[in-house]
Amino acid sequence: MAARAKGAPKRAAATDGAAAEAAWPLWEVFTQGDQGKPFEHAGSLHATDAEHAMQNARDVYARRGEAVNLWVVPSSAIIASAPGDAGPFFDPGNDKAYRHPQFYKVPQGVRVF
Amino acid sequence: MATTKKSPPPADDPALVAAFEARIAAGESIEPKDWMPERYRKQLTRMMAQHAHSEIVGMLPEGNWITRAPSLRRKLSLIAKVQDEAGHGLYIYCGTETLGVERDELVAQLHDGTAKYSSIFNYPTLSWADMGVIGWFVDGAAIVNQTVLAKASYGPYARAMVRICKEENFHKRQGYEICATLAKGTPSQRAMLQDAIDRFWWPSLMMFGPSDKDSPNSAELLKWRVKRKTNDELRQRFVNLTVPQAQAIGVTLPDPDLTYNPETKNWDFGEIDWDEFWQVVGGNGPCNKERLAARNAAHDEGAWVREAALAHAAKQRRGTEAA
Numbered sequence: 371m372a373a374r375a376k377g378a379p380k381r382a383a384a385t386d387g388a389a390a391e392a393a394w395p396l397w398e399v400f401t402q403g404d405q406g407k408p409f410e411h412a413g414s415l416h417a418t419d420a421e422h423a424m425q426n427a428r429d430v431y432a433r434r435g436e437a438v439n440l441w442v443v444p445s446s447a448i449i450a451s452a453p454g455d456a457g458p459f460f461d462p463g464n465d466k467a468y469r470h471p472q473f474y475k476v477p478q479g480v481r482v483f
Numbered sequence: 484m485a486t487t488k489k490s491p492p493p494a495d496d497p498a499l500v501a502a503f504e505a506r507i508a509a510g511e512s513i514e515p516k517d518w519m520p521e522r523y524r525k526q527l528t529r530m531m532a533q534h535a536h537s538e539i540v541g542m543l544p545e546g547n548w549i550t551r552a553p554s555l556r557r558k559l560s561l562i563a564k565v566q567d568e569a570g571h572g573l574y575i576y577c578g579t580e581t582l583g584v585e586r587d588e589l590v591a592q593l594h595d596g597t598a599k600y601s602s603i604f605n606y607p608t609l610s611w612a613d614m615g616v617i618g619w620f621v622d623g624a625a626i627v628n629q630t631v632l633a634k635a636s637y638g639p640y641a642r643a644m645v646r647i648c649k650e651e652n653f654h655k656r657q658g659y660e661i662c663a664t665l666a667k668g669t670p671s672q673r674a675m676l677q678d679a680i681d682r683f684w685w686p687s688l689m690m691f692g693p694s695d696k697d698s699p700n701s702a703e704l705l706k707w708r709v710k711r712k713t714n715d716e717l718r719q720r721f722v723n724l725t726v727p728q729a730q731a732i733g734v735t736l737p738d739p740d741l742t743y744n745p746e747t748k749n750w751d752f753g754e755i756d757w758d759e760f761w762q763v764v765g766g767n768g769p770c771n772k773e774r775l776a777a778r779n780a781a782h783d784e785g786a787w788v789r790e791a792a793l794a795h796a797a798k799q800r801r802g803t804e805a806a
Contacts, residue, residue, distance in 0.1 A: 413577050
């Protein structure tokens with residue numbers, strides 16, 4: 371995911387051409403590899419609007435039938451968890467062994483689905 | 484426009500560095516929002532940007548032959564390959580942007596000559612056989628490099644490499660097919676092929692970079708698992724893979740010292756002309772100026788397209804708002 375690093379320098383563009391390019395927002399691209407499969411993050415790209423992003427996503431990330439569907443999302447719309455807080459944030463899910471089937475005892479010799 | 488001046492990077496907290504290096508040692512993947520030493524960020528940015536630039540500049544020597552491809556089949560393949568190189572450049576630029584640098588900044592560095600790209604693309608493509616040999620040698624060398632980079636510690640870089648490696652296989656095979664076809668051709672076709680091999684063999688070996696003893700960045704990059712193998716190890720692997728391929732189509736690699744070493748199971752090869760390598764890296768190769776001029780012209784001549792795309796998007800937005 372193209373989430374920017376904190377404190378990333380935002381520099382003024384060097385030339386007119388670069389200025390135009392800098393104004394193209396960043397989009398994240400998700401591809402669905404096959405019908406019924408989940409969408410996966412493929413990468414990112416710059417485009418002027420959603421339609422442009424969709425066309426570029428097809429040309430950049432689906433040149434060889436890698437996708438049957440595409441999502442494009444403005445990168446700025448993505449809210450990501452903070453790696454530094456991963457411990458306490460995910461902790462509620464980490465210490466509950468009873469949520470897994472292996473937690474439960476089964477009489478010997480019985481096949482449970 | 485940014486008004487804040489870039490403050491000098493703060494010295495890295497030793498405890499954070501230790502934790503970071505422990506993660507690397509445990510084989511963990513580093514992601515954009517993870518803490519990383521400034522030096523790691525800087526080295527990766529340099530390396531990834533050079534790699535992205537190489538993909539983009541790499542389109543020029545091959546684009547030179549699209550209109551002169553000898554058949555429709557060859558032309559279709561070559562167009563698809565050159566399009567792939569543009570895609571590869573984009574994957575890696577996007578990966579580099581996750582390190583907090585803007586693409587336009589990287590592109591500006593390429594265009595003003597301050598950024599480097601692979602020295603191989605500063606050699607001219609003089610005949611159709613060059614298209615075959617570039618696919619075989621240059622893409623072959625790139626695969627050797629990138630297969631290892633696909634296990635690099637930085638997640639976005641590694642993932643871009645996985646995607647690229649899949650596509651480069653087509654590049655190499657189409658190149659080798661061209662060579663194999665010419666090798667079975669007329670005497671003048673065989674001569675054209677051998678000439679291309681003679682010109683591209685040594686520059687292809689130089690693609691792996693300076694010898695380990697002269698590669699100042701290697702130790703650090705290896706420690707942080709940005710690189711997983713040294714330049715010399717990768718170069719040897721490429722030679723070992725390529726010699727049998729040359730034998731199979733009956734062409735000669737231009738190195739009288741090339742001999743099989745039964746002890747190391749390697750093909751030993753002669754001394755690389757490092758003066759030539761540093762000359763080309765330093766901007767004095769046969770095509771350095773031409774390549775940069777072509778990139779700058781393409782960028783400048785495309786300015787109206789970028790402006791039109793922006794104007795179109797703005798117009799569409801106004802239309803939506805008015806409706």
